[in-house]
Amino acid sequence: MRLDVLTIFPEYLAALDVSLVGKAAKSGLLDIHLHDLREWTHDRHRTVDDTPYGGGAGMVMKPEPWGQALDAVAPVDGPTQPRLIVPTPAGRPFTQALAYELAAEPWLAFACGRYEGIDARVASYAGERMRVDEVSIGDYVLNGGEVAVLVMVEAVARLLPGVIGNPESLAEESHSGDGLLEYPVYTKPPSWRGHDVPDVLLSGNHALIADWRHDESVRRTAERRPDLLAAWGDVVAQKDDATS
Numbered sequence: 265m266r267l268d269v270l271t272i273f274p275e276y277l278a279a280l281d282v283s284l285v286g287k288a289a290k291s292g293l294l295d296i297h298l299h300d301l302r303e304w305t306h307d308r309h310r311t312v313d314d315t316p317y318g319g320g321a322g323m324v325m326k327p328e329p330w331g332q333a334l335d336a337v338a339p340v341d342g343p344t345q346p347r348l349i350v351p352t353p354a355g356r357p358f359t360q361a362l363a364y365e366l367a368a369e370p371w372l373a374f375a376c377g378r379y380e381g382i383d384a385r386v387a388s389y390a391g392e393r394m395r396v397d398e399v400s401i402g403d404y405v406l407n408g409g410e411v412a413v414l415v416m417v418e419a420v421a422r423l424l425p426g427v428i429g430n431p432e433s434l435a436e437e438s439h440s441g442d443g444l445l446e447y448p449v450y451t452k453p454p455s456w457r458g459h460d461v462p463d464v465l466l467s468g469n470h471a472l473i474a475d476w477r478h479d480e481s482v483r484r485t486a487e488r489r490p491d492l493l494a495a496w497g498d499v500v501a502q503k504d505d506a507t508s
């Protein structure tokens with residue numbers, strides 16, 4: 265998979281050189297290209313923003329640098345085009361399902377906005393030749409899209425074949441498709457500072473352990489994410505209906 269990231273803070277994406285994503289890049293599973301948007305500015309101050317039409321606080325990222333950057337990274341007459349992901353609080357939610365969808369793409373480009381956002385015409389212009397998704401990683405305030413790109417790239421990269429050692433671990437994770445949060449995990453020692461590992465996990469009874477883990481997933485989901493439990497209940501009901 266090729267990944268292009270367009271940003272005014274390429275150094276922010278240095279984290280992509282380490283750990284799992286860094287290993288994937290070194291092994292050739294990921295071909296990561298960082299681009300400083302200011303390369304496509306032509307004034308002395310390398311200006312990337314301006315005041316918003318219609319008034320209001322803050323600044324908006326100018327369309328010209330973005331248009332030239334996109335044309336340089338993904339030429340209009342190129343044989344293929346990337347899928348463009350624009351991180352924004354106004355976007356569709358980033359979910360594990362979307363991570364799987366993006367992991368199937370041969371080429372992703374990320375446009376990191378700053379300030380109040382990117383002139384809306386940039387997404388429209390890009391949309392004339394590539395798929396554009398405006399995506400949010402959550403309902404809170406950030407200063408730009410770079411952190412979101414780190415989140416999305418890690419979530420996507422780990423789904424690529426060969427990136428993580430044991431693909432089976434993907435199946436048991438939270439948000440992995442059964443709709444429940446992951447159960448609590450323990451390792452040695454069996455007793456630590458007065459806190460003991462649940463006896464069932466030391467029993468060797470795999471059926472009891474599986475039941476306990478499922479019950480813990482349901483308990484945790486009910487406690488922390490009742491919204492997921494409602495959705496999970498619907499899925500279970502549909503499955504029951506389908507098999508009854």
Ligand SMILES: Nc1ccc2ncsc2c1
Pocket residue numbers: 351352353399400401402403404405406407408409412
């Ligand atoms: N403030 C904020 C919140 C979510 C989000 N997702 C991608 S960029 C972004 C920015």
